[in-house]
Structure formats: structure tokens, C-alpha cells
Amino acid sequence: MNFFTASDGARIAYRDEGAGTPIVLLHGLMAHGGFFREQRGLTGRFRVISVDLRGHGASRGDGQRPTVGQLADDVAGLAAALGLEGAVGVGWSLGATILWHVLAGPAGGRFAGAVVVDMTARVCNGADWDLGLSPEACQARTDAIRDDFETFAVNAGQAIFAQPIDGPRRTLADWASFEFARNDSEAIGAVWASLMEEDARRLLGRIAHPTLIVRGAHSQLYGPGTADHLAAALPHARIVAFDASGHAPHLEQPDLFNQVIRDFADQLAPAPGAQRMEI
Template identity: 30%
Template sequence: MNRTHAGTLSLLRGGSGAPFVLLHPLALAGELWRPLAARLDRFDVLTVDLRGHGESEWDGEPFSIEDMAADLAGTLDVLGLDEISLLGMSMGGSVAMTFAGKYPDRVRSLVLADTTAWYGENAATAWAERAGKAAETARPDQLPFQLDRWFSPGFRESGPDEVDRVCEIFLHTDSRVHAAASVAMGALDARPLLPSISANTLVLAGEHDYATPPSMAGDLANAIPGATLEILPGLRHLSLVERPGLVTMIRRFLENV
């Protein structure tokens, strides 16, 4: 995959075929998707660094999930991509559903993994606390909390190289943008946009994901017209990283749309 800068965002791009954009979780980057992207060579795969993450720009000012969706729209304009398939996981899923709800004509198919449109009544307070910890705690000291959420205990033992790779991406993320994006997640409420999504939609959730549990995935599937829900046995929050073989399901979904 080759590095491209389009507008304010940076991305990796490779493969050929219909465009398929992948959006990463909080405090990670488009590099996360490299192993999955390698299995999608029949698509023009674009793995985007969201605002302030990876090599994308950030002016240091507060921003929202809607701002990140607008960043994506601007980047696609620069690239001349009018219609895409779109996958987002966790924060990337929140950006993806926001984009699909605001720009329904631009999304042909949508995959939402381990994500939500709303974190509940106490979201702002809970995420403000997380933002404070992200800003004030040394990044290596944040890893135990993250690892328990990201991966099942078995995978942490059986896949140490992949676990270490994800940890390195996290460690290189600016703590300030991690905090700012956490505040944005606390303010998220994309529920009003969900009925406007016209893309064929697949919602995925790790069975043991306690960051965005299957009940949240069920709410998404119920609110998005015609959406399909799949619960993934044994997985936690980074389901598609822990089990990249799920790309077969995703590829089948995209090719049958």
C-alpha cells in the first residue's frame, strides 16, 4: 500500500477495483488495517488516518465525530470518489455511520464493527474521565486497560506479534488527540441519522465486547433500514484484528450488494 495525502487526511491505498474505505478505532491509525487490506486485493482499499491520528493533520482545536465525517467527505472529493463502500470499527464505525447518514448517496455498502451511535446518558462524564486519563497517563501505562478491552485472553497469548503491532500504533498516537477524540465520543449521538442510511449495512459485534456490547449493535441493526446483524463468538472489541479471516464474510457481503 502507498501513502497518500488528500486534503487534511493521510491514507494508505492499494489494490484495484471498487473503492473500499476502512476507518480505525480511537487512538490507532489506518496502519491497523494493513493485514486485513492485504486480503482485499480485489478492491481499491483506502485505510484512512482520522483527524490527528497517524499522519493526518490536526490544529489542536476541539472537534466532533461529525467533523471527522466532514474530513472524510473532503478527502473523497479530492480523490474524485463519489461513491464508496465503507467499513468502520469502534470510533471509526461512529464516523462511518455519521458519514453514511449525512451523505447517503455516497455509500454503496456499509460495515459497522464493534461500534455504537450513542454511549448513553452518562457518556459525556464517562468519556471526559477517559480523556483526562489519556492526557495525563504515560502511554505505556494505558496499555493494560486497552489490551483487556481489545483482545480475548486467548489471543493475547496466541498472537503476541499482532498484539505488539497494535500496541505500537497506540503508543505513537498523540495523547492530546486521544483526549480530544474521547471528548468527541462522549458528545456523540448519531441516532437521528441512522434512518437516513440507505446503504446495504452489515453490523458486527464481538460476543464479549464490553466496550460496545452486542446490545448496542442490536440497536444499530434495528435503526438502520434493512441492516443485518452478526454476533461474533468469543471476540472482544477489535474483532476484525483478532480474527482477520472474517474478511471472507465482509468480501462476500460487498460482492453480493
């Protein structure tokens, strides 16, 4: 485990393995860099950097109330400190929102491409948006994080996987629930509150990086319309659907996910419009 000191003195943990084109892995809410453990298989050809975002994993600290902006600044600072060039950013869920901020800012020049895993441009629906969660669902999550975080975290750990959960996936889901529940509820509540305020639509048109949009066909969070919106909003994007996955294709179909990442990194080239690949 390595540590980067952010501009405000916070210590941000990350793993840095392998050599070659950098692959920067950014996890979802309540997770940590260890949720990309299956992507260690990429280290034979790539430099794989998995970050514990502020308030998560080994980057937790007393009294933290992180915001999406802080998390993005941390990642941008880490990319600069490591001298990354031509990197591929992989953002899963919350990590995708962080990645969009990084790519749309000055640090975007350090990245050659992006992979977005099962995320929407705006989490909470409103008058002009219906590709996220209902206001009632967003409020229910806010209340659950505040009032009964352990139950919320355990249930969320199960819900990220395609249902029903059986066989080897049961062990994986129980591990995810355990790891989610280890978090500090106030830190997670702060990140969630910040994420609910985000509207990445304003960022997407500023991102010229070739983008691979990964969606799980059995995601309980976002449907195919979410991926279609991103493909239309991003200048150079294509969609890959994983037919046996929910919200976490990198965990549920890791061999296929890793091959898709290899192919994407090898073929990085802007393409006009979006194409759909069904897997």
C-alpha cells in the first residue's frame, strides 16, 4: 500500500502494480480499491493503480466529510504526483463521477481514455431527468445511511450483484456487504449528499476522451437508457453490455471485463458517434 498526501494534508491510499500504460481504477460508494482485486490480472501488461477514495478503505480518517470535488482533486493530484501520461481511467459508479470531473479539468490531459462502469450523469431524478433514482429512493438512502447504516450497507453489498445470488457469487456478495459495513456512516453520508447534488451533464460535452460505457444487463440501479444517454452525450463513446452482471461487471465477469479493458487500451482511437457491443 502506498500513500499520497493531498493538498490539505489528507493521506490517500493507493496500490501501484505492474508496468506499461497506466490504468487508474476508481471505486464506488462504500467500496475501496480492493474491489478491483480481479483486475490485478492486468498487471502483466499495464501499470494498475487502484485508489482508496477519501473516506473509504485505508483513506479513512477521523471526522472526514468528503465531497465529490475533494475526491476529484485527490485523484488529479495523485495523477500529477505519479507523473501519469496516456492513462486509462476506469470509474465504477461514484468513481465515474469522480473521473468525469478529472477528465474535464486540467488533469484530463494525463488520460488517453475512459471506462465508465454502470453510472448515470445524475443520480437523483428531477423535472428534466428520469435516468437516475426517484426523489423518494434518494431520500430513503439518505435516511438509511443516517439511521441504520449497517443494515443499509449490508443490503447494498448484496444488491450490486445480479439476482438471484447463488453459488460462488454468494461468498462475493457477503464479502462486499462486510466491507461496505466497515465504513463510517457520517463520511459516507457526506459523500452521498454531495453526489446527490451532482449533475455531470454539464461536464460530458467537455470530455473528448474515447470512452467505453460498461453496463450490467441486470443492474438494479440503472437501465439501458442511462448508457444510451452517455453514449449520445460523450463525443467518442461506445457501449458494452455484460449479460451476466448487475452493477459490478468487474467482479461478476472479471475475465471478460479484463479482456475488454485490454482491447480498449490497445485500440484507443476516437470514433464518430457511439456503437453498441453486446456481450
